Amino acid sequence: MKRYIGTLAVAAMLSCTIPACTPESSTKELGPLPTASFTATPLTTNPNRVVVSSTTKGGFIWNWTISDGTTAKGEFDTLHFSKAGEYTVQLTVFTNGGYATTAQKITIANDAPTKDLLNTTDWTILNTGGTQTTITNTNGTINFSNTGNTNGAIYQMVMVKAHTPYTVAANIKGAGATNSWLEVYCDTIAPVQGKDYGGTKYIAMNTWSGCGSIPFDGNIAEIGCDGGGKGKNGYMEFSKADTVWVVIKGGSSGGTLGTGGMTLSNIQFLEEQ
Template identity: 55%
Template sequence: MRSLYIIGCALLFAACSPEASTTPLHPIPEATFSATPLPDNANKIVVKSTTPGGFLWLWNFGTNGTARREQDTLSFSKKGEYTIQLTVFTQGGYATTAQKVNIANDMPAVDILKGGDMSAGSETFWPLLNTGGTQTTIVVADGVLKFSSAGGTNGAVYQAITVKKGREYTFAADIKGGGAVETWFEVIFGTTAPEQGKDYSGTTLIAMNTWAGCGNMPFNGAFVGIGCEGVGKSDGKIKFDKDGTVYMVIKGGSTGAGTMGPDGITLDNVQFLEEQ
């Protein structure tokens, strides 16, 4: 009986013992990846993990952002040297590696205006605004936006634009006139939607004003440089403190004794460039 008891205990102990694992251990990974500029846009870098066995990829490229696909395209808007870091996870664990890339140039700014070339049909993007009183004559014709006044008028056109907080925007346009008298001509930005029959005020980006000493003599060239008033008179640049819709209002008029010149004031090649 004693021997049977000993055999029974031995069998019970064997049944309760853990089985040896047959799952193989995977090797610790070595993270590697390729980074190749797009042929037609060197500000965009195609990255691809070349780490065998990866199932999760975490890309970090600083303030420019993050990504999570095995292959992705990363964008760099400003020139400079950047570090791209990859953390890859496999059955053997995870590993991290990094490469430096050099971006030669800033990404070109993008014009976000519609109808700025003033070609036929562009007037649909520039609603006419009565700012109170007698309306300045404003038309899109012959490839330009033309303001005309024989005195005592005011008026504007406008366009709603979606902007992003902290981005730099640059206004540019060609302006032409034969010399004005007691006339103002300005580009204003505001967050309030224009209302018919009411004057519009906001941030004056650039303005021509005969009382301030510009526009009295014939002029033809870039509005920046010819204009003599406004926060962007020297470079046309402006930033906004929050995301949302702003209104570009192009307003012009003359006093009762004034005139916008023999052929009025024209604008062409109007742009509002958003940095990328």
């Protein structure tokens, strides 16, 4: 059975006073239902990066969904997998005959080799104005604590390359806070002493957004519930080589950071090699 798209325009009245007023109609046959398919090819220079390319004819919209929570769009893309494991990549493609979905499993044999750009002793305390959060650094383990309304940060500068995968990670632990935040920024805006940091927030614990109010212990890139990097597992890239400041800011407004505060350990900014 053929399927048609039909349009019909008729006069609103039985008689038409406009000269040469006639109905118009047209039909257009739909295309065949598509069969979704794609190829997935690891780069020879980096097997943790996989080029996926739709092989479905006539596609005009392509949606990719990966089991690690990331997504992509376009007829082809390069997917990045920093950790070894098995991943499911799903493609949904739209044509003039409808849409279809297919999936493949991709196995990544090894974690991507990385280099940590941070130095555990190079953190600088940033006074953000107002009452300062108490911040201590014990051999790279950073503690943010307070007993009332405060704000404060630490920062460190790194140099990044264009179109290179980076991953930010840090184990964060706390007993549970109220009306508080602990935020990670990876931005080209330089911190200024005496001023609050206004860069783009990447990932954060934020009690108003639903994380940090009960005891927690995990990778902030995974358990953080606020920021543009939410759901990206710490992954980011930069469009050009640049100077980037890794800024970690914590404080409270109408609450506290909890008993013992929030403690960060194993803070990393990893550059894939």
